[in-house]
Amino acid sequence: MKILIVDDEDIQRQKLVQLISESPLSFSDILCAPEVPTAIDIIETHHPDIVLSDIRMPVKNGLDLAQYVKETYPEILVILITGYSEFKYAQAAIRYNVFDYILKPIDAESTLSCIRHAIAKLEAARRRESNYEVLRSYFNENESYIQKQFLQELLFWSSPMSEDQLLVQKNLLHIDIRDFRLVVIKCHFYIDSISNQIEEKYYYSHLAELAIKKRDNNALLYNIGDAIYWIYPSESDGFSNYAMMKDMELLLNELKENDVLFQISISSLSNNFNHLNTLRRQITICQSHYENHPNDSIIFYDDLSTKSYCLFNLHEKAQFLSTQILAGNVKEAAKCLDSFSSDLSESKSISEEIFFFLLSSLSFTLREITQIHELKDEILNELSTLKRTIGKSYSINPFFPIVTSMCRLVNSQYQANGNTIVELVLKYIKQNYNQSISLTSVSEYVQRNPSYVSRLIRQHTGKNFTIILTELRIEESKHLLKETNKKITEISDLVGYPNQRYFNRVFSSYIGMSPNDYRKITQTFN
Known part of the structure; x- marks a missing residue:
């Protein structure tokens, strides 16, 4: 690993070289440059991993160098050296992805600590890159197996993927199929008494797979x-x-x-891989047809009577619709509701049987929403009105506003629950900000998952946990600096920062000046 030190002061460069070379930090090369143009030449030639640069230099400054590194070698970490009065420049350096900064006068411990953190970040990035290469190699070597796992999940698991997940998986596996049918090829022996029949069935199905691959080497198969x-x-x-x-x-x-007798079952046409589980059920209907018509070798599901299957499919759809409503997912719930009509006819009209089936299903789903709310009463009234509908034609359209209202009701319940949790979190932070608390300890206090608590905090406050905690600590430290004569070391500890150097850095990043400068200014105005 290599480090480049850039400073126009010879003494400062020599001190940094000596500090780093005598430390336990392991660098193969410690490179030096007195100005930015020379530093750029060294970067082009030697490709250092870390650049440690002063901000104020003649010709070009450290920010110019940081900008060059970001645009040309973004993998290089830049650490800037700055004084308190130059802090506005350090803030601007954020735009150039500067890793960290060191305050003047340079302190050996904080400087080495900063460089250690940079080394740790580089090593972590290299481990990730190495792991990624291993994973990519594994994927390339096992793409066929991973593809089969993907199909197995869609064929035999009832929970559909999200559209985004599906798109990512298809792109990853280079699947470019829009409209398709599910075809199942199954072998049957003419003679039932053949020995080792199971093994031979597997063998002949393998022959069928080879025959398909011979015709289309990219055929998407699951055996x-x-x-x-x-x-x-x-x-x-x-x-x-x-x-x-x-x-x-x-x-x-x-x-x-x-x-061997091979029989082929063919499903309805689809353009959504999430329908594979349903298409597989259609294949089951086709295969049951073979029991009474053994001489048929190719069966299209569309040619069979589908009444019994449609009724079975309705229950499956109703279950999925209920799941989406109870998740507050308006878009997916509406899409599922629409399929009750589009699957059975080209118009929005539905049969009387499906109309009242939906009424019953939505009524049961509404009972699972425990929140007491006037919107729930309105939904009940709308369902009751629909129950009294008697006519020659029935439509899916009246159900859309009901489903939307049910999703809104669920989301308001989530919102109310979330408000309570966030209130507890904020109360806990306010009471314990002077202790060593974390998102994990807060989550344990409210008995929820940390990622869930983090998401709630951001949704309700627009800030993350760390920002809320830091802002509270900084506000309290400002109060103590202004109203008391306590030492800064003592104030740092009182607001939850046992390390004063770290407190100084955090305070400066929020206020734009050191705690000591803030105290002087506020006392002057007072």
């Missing part, structure tokens, strides 16, 4: 036992259906040389 799940790209026009049928027939012709 489990004697069945192959195939994400088959397709279009909605009739020609595509005809072409798909011919494609399946050609595949069966290639496989018929073996003493």
Whole structure:
């Protein structure tokens, strides 16, 4: 690891070189430059890991160097040396991603501590990079396996991914399929008494997989036992259906040389991978059809009677709708509600059976919302009004405002609960700011997860935990500096900063001057 010291004062440079070389810090090279242009040449040639630079120098200053490093070698960490009167420059350095600053007069302990922190950050970044390379290598070597895990989750898990998660996964796995059908190929023996039948089924399904890969090496497949799940790209026009049928027939012709019967089940068309679990259930319906029609080799789900399946599917959708409402997710709840109509017809009209099924489902979901609120009474009245609906046609449209109101009711309940928790958190901080407290200790006090508490604090106050705690400590220290004659060391300890040097830095970063300068100014005006 290399460090570059940039300072126009020879004595200062020599002192820093001596300090670092005699310390336990391990640098392969300690480089020096008396000015910024020379420093830039050294950076270009030797590529140091850390640049330790004074701010005020002739020709160009330390901020110019920090800007150059940020734009050209952002991985290099810059530490600036500044005096109290130059603090406004140090604040400007934030724009250039300066790692830290050291206050003049230079203190050996704080300087070495600052450099140690920079080394630790660089080492952590290199470990992350190394881990990332290992993960990337593993992914490249096991992409096929990871792809199968992805399909397994979508096929057999009932909880859908978010649209963002799905998009990330598809991009990561280089899946570029828009409209598709789920195709399942399963083998059956003509003779039931063949020995080692299970092993042979696995073998023949493997032959089917090879035959598919021969036709399309990038085919998206999931092989489990004697069945192959195939994400088959397709279009909605009739020609595509005809072409798909011919494609399946050609595949069966290639496989018929073996003493095995292959049967192919084909789902409805979809453009959403989250529908795979539902499409798999359609395949189950197709496969049950084979029990009564063993001579059929290719079955499209769309050709079967779907009434029983649609009713089954309604319960599944209703469960998902309830989950989204109780999560306060208006967008996903509305999308799910819309599917009750779009799945069964092209218009917003629905059957009487589905209309009253939805009424019952939403009524049960409303009971799970425990909050007492006038909005809940309004929703109950709207549901009661709909229950008295009698007509020749029924529509999904009246349910949209009801579902939206239910989501609002849930979110208001979350808001009320969140307010209570944040109030407890703020009370705890106010009572214990002079102690060594953290987000973890606060979370334990309110008996909640730290990440949840952190999110609540930001939502309700617009600030994070650290900022709230620091602002309270700084305000109290300002009061003690102005109204008492206590030593700064004592004040630092009273407001929760056992380390006075750290207190000085934090105070200066918030107020723009040191605690001592603040006391002098306030006493002068008073």
